Amino acid sequence: MQKANRTISPLLLLTTLLASPFTVSAQEESTLDIYWIDVEGGAATLVVSPERESVLMDTGWPRPDARDTERIQAAMNDAGITEIDYLLISHFHRDHVGGFASLAERVPIGAIIDHGDSVEQGNEQGLALWNEYIALSGDKRRSVRPGDKLPLPRLEFSFIASHRQLVTPLEARPPNLLCDGVSPPDADQGENGHSLGYLISFGAFQFLNLGDLTPDREYALACPENRLGVVDLWQVPHHGGYGAIRPELAGVLTPTVAVVNNGPRKGATPDSLAVAQNTASIGDVWQSHRALTEDAANNTDESLIANLTEEDECEGHWIKATVQSDGRTWTMTNGRTGYSRNYESR
Ligand SMILES: [Zn+2]
16 A cells, blocks of 8 residues: 555655755665565565565564564665555465564554465364464455456566466467476475465566465476466575475576575475576575585575574574666675675566
């Protein structure tokens, strides 16, 4: 939703811009910003539109010390926002919905969006998470289907996966040759397989976030034809854990950069990293954490890793993408060092 302080008349806005053409804030506000907030192997990805409207997918873990909420608030502060307009819960697992209660206590939240009812109410933990979610979300809750969009100006924000359903392209696409000889992975009927996924288009730039979507859904997005087109920036599914990245999807999406939201001892497994590094288009892999169980050869370059330590000593640095207003160029920044690299959209 539009912020009150943005309801400024176009004429007045033009006058203001002409009067002070070099204000930093006007320039800053024209970028699309994406933060991968470090929640130690959970997920919390914050998207802030050029108009400073915000979409947060996932809330990290349940923590009595509100660690993950504080890290989300630090990113919000950096982005210059004080509320979350759309909170998306990709699926009902602790590392994604667990931080919701503490976030809701501290941060105003607009709409709350999910894939539909939890399919894991049959076990004790799944039922507890679900009951807490229903109590917290109340009448702000709504579920989306593939093809639904968030009404964000200048951004096309489309849900492409929800509750195991996938988006269908409007036009026929050529077969994906990477599917030849690949047999479909077993279907995942749990919450991971029901995860929300979304695709953002901002001018020439595309960002894909598939939550914890599973190999069978990735295969179905890629085969027999690619349902998604090409993307520039990809948050790989399921923290880049074992088997998480399907070559037939990675190869046809042709991302330039892959982001792995792993923890120090969760995700970013050697097999997933190898798929990313063997995908010709992927120039750089960025990781939230050094995978401490692996050697340097099975991690990306240290300059592209936001956190290097065990969880107890971790300062929770983010990775940030800053996309220029035409969508043609973008920058990835390591929150630990300030080191950045520039990329061009295709
Ligand atoms: Zn997860």
